[in-house]
Amino acid sequence: MSKCMPNRICSAMDTAAEADTAPLHRVDATGQAHGRWGRIGICLLTICLVLVLAVRRPALPPPRKVPSRPLSGGGSIPALLMGGDDFSEWFEAAGSGAAIQTFYSYGNGPHIAPQLRRFGRSNVFVSTGIPCGCCGADSPSVEPMNASLAMSYIDRELAELQTGYADLLLFHHRCRTESETASVWEAFEAAKRQGKARHLGVSNFNAHDLEVLSSTAVEPIEVLEAHFGVGMMDWEVLGYARAHGIHPVAFASLSEAHTDHPTLQRAVSRVATAHGVTATQAMYAYLLQRNLSVISSCFHPEDPQKCARYYSFDLAALDVSLSAAELEVLDGVTAGRRTCTDCYTDECQRCAATLHALGCPLGVNGWGTTWWSVGDNFTEHPAWGRGNENGTRCMACAAVPSHRAEVERACGRADRGESLETMVPKACGV
Ligand SMILES: *[C@@H]1O[C@H](CO)[C@@H](O)[C@H](O)[C@H]1NC(C)=O
Ligand SMILES: *[C@@H]1O[C@H](CO)[C@@H](O)[C@H](O)[C@H]1NC(C)=O
Ligand SMILES: *[C@@H]1O[C@H](CO)[C@@H](O)[C@H](O)[C@H]1NC(C)=O
Ligand SMILES: *[C@@H]1O[C@H](CO)[C@@H](O)[C@H](O)[C@H]1NC(C)=O
Numbered sequence: 072m073s074k075c076m077p078n079r080i081c082s083a084m085d086t087a088a089e090a091d092t093a094p095l096h097r098v099d100a101t102g103q104a105h106g107r108w109g110r111i112g113i114c115l116l117t118i119c120l121v122l123v124l125a126v127r128r129p130a131l132p133p134p135r136k137v138p139s140r141p142l143s144g145g146g147s148i149p150a151l152l153m154g155g156d157d158f159s160e161w162f163e164a165a166g167s168g169a170a171i172q173t174f175y176s177y178g179n180g181p182h183i184a185p186q187l188r189r190f191g192r193s194n195v196f197v198s199t200g201i202p203c204g205c206c207g208a209d210s211p212s213v214e215p216m217n218a219s220l221a222m223s224y225i226d227r228e229l230a231e232l233q234t235g236y237a238d239l240l241l242f243h244h245r246c247r248t249e250s251e252t253a254s255v256w257e258a259f260e261a262a263k264r265q266g267k268a269r270h271l272g273v274s275n276f277n278a279h280d281l282e283v284l285s286s287t288a289v290e291p292i293e294v295l296e297a298h299f300g301v302g303m304m305d306w307e308v309l310g311y312a313r314a315h316g317i318h319p320v321a322f323a324s325l326s327e328a329h330t331d332h333p334t335l336q337r338a339v340s341r342v343a344t345a346h347g348v349t350a351t352q353a354m355y356a357y358l359l360q361r362n363l364s365v366i367s368s369c370f371h372p373e374d375p376q377k378c379a380r381y382y383s384f385d386l387a388a389l390d391v392s393l394s395a396a397e398l399e400v401l402d403g404v405t406a407g408r409r410t411c412t413d414c415y416t417d418e419c420q421r422c423a424a425t426l427h428a429l430g431c432p433l434g435v436n437g438w439g440t441t442w443w444s445v446g447d448n449f450t451e452h453p454a455w456g457r458g459n460e461n462g463t464r465c466m467a468c469a470a471v472p473s474h475r476a477e478v479e480r481a482c483g484r485a486d487r488g489e490s491l492e493t494m495v496p497k498a499c500g501v
């Protein structure tokens with residue numbers, strides 16, 4: 072269930088039942104009081120009532136601190152969302168309407184459920200999603216996917232989170248085929264009609280995927296969550312999203328800072344220095360000002376105050392105001408055509424397997440071991456596809472003339488909105 076996948080940082084989970092916050096009971100004193108003992112009784116009852124109210128009244132959630140962005144189906148989504156397992160400090164920092172991101176494959180629903188109950192379900196914007204397509208735990212256990220399988224995933228995830236609805240329901244990835252994607256979307260629409268989801272969206276779809284799904288979708292696709300960041304802007308999908316009222320949400324937006332990207336460090340540090348903020352804040356501010364929502368995350372169960380400090384830094388990024396010229400400089404860090412689909416597709420994994428076989432450096436995964444080191448089994452050991460400190464070198468390796476023919480065969484399939492130009496950097500993780 073809580074299998075540790077490289078799509079997230081894993082942490083020890085403590086699923087022990089946690090004390091619930093009892094709802095405030097209204098005490099109805101209806102008894103007729105007589106005489107002195109009666110009056111003392113009423114007096115004691117009143118004192119008791121006051122004590123009960125004082126002790127049991129759940130603290131009101133702190134006021135909202137994150138602005139919202141409108142969604143095309145009505146309602147809104149916060150500009151900043153948080154990933155992780157332990158959200159108490161985030162709820163405290165972000166206030167009412169605090170948004171969190173999880174997915175079915177993370178297996179952390181039972182751990183999050185009591186946290187939602189304590190803060191008050193209606194005070195949290197919960198975004199979650201179900202498996203489809205590639206790879207590992209992000210993949211459904213039975214394929215092909217269909218609407219009833221999708222609905223069973225939705226029901227299981229809601230049951231694990233112990234909630235009746237998700238504020239936002241997403242695909243984790245596009246499905247392996249377009250017809251599966253269309254069927255899963257039908258389940259999403261049914262879930263919305265049944266009140267199980269307030270908003271519907273997708274993750275890791277490129278413009279082609281959005282266009283194909285739009286041809287059968289009845290309910291609006293309200294959100295596209297994907298790997299956007301400085302150096303990772305898929306201008307095509309952002310244009311499509313703007314034209315069709317789809318709100319973009321960015322995840323893993325700092326990954327490019329951990330690569331050997333040739334221009335990112337210099338561009339970001341100049342902007343950060345000019346505003347007296349950190350590189351992270353400058354990178355988040357860029358996305359926020361380009362009208363994307365941003366997902367940050369924190370995993371420090373051993374030191375919650377560490378996360379609390381990160382949260383205050385993240386929130387401060389909302390107050391950074393970059394000039395039009397600075398935004399343009401940061402736009403320029405994205406070189407060449409990028410698509411926001413991450414490397415969790417069969418096509419990208421195939422491309423990565425070939426690059427690895429050619430000796431191109433694919434980087435390390437979250438545990439510091441080299442990819443492909445165990446049996447070269449790309450089903451079980453998918454390419455991470457981001458944050459590769461040798462990513463630019465990996466691309467140069469792919470472009471070596473003697474590699475060219477093989478790389479084109481493995482990575483150059485020009486379909487589903489991808490091409491050699493978009494696939495190689497994705498597989499190289501830069
Ligand atoms: C959906 O898939 C499941 C599992 O393979 C299968 O049992 C079920 O019949 C399928 N439903 C439809 C409508 O095809
Ligand atoms: C962001 O949204 C605001 C308000 O809707 C709009 O005026 C502005 O042009 C948008 N900026 C970008 C970069 O899309
Ligand atoms: C990057 O390349 C250098 C030099 O070949 C190597 O020492 C290092 O381990 C590589 N890093 C990764 C993450 O593979
Ligand atoms: C690769 O993974 C598949 C699916 O899990 C498994 O059946 C197969 O035996 C694995 N192959 C190797 C060489 O480990």
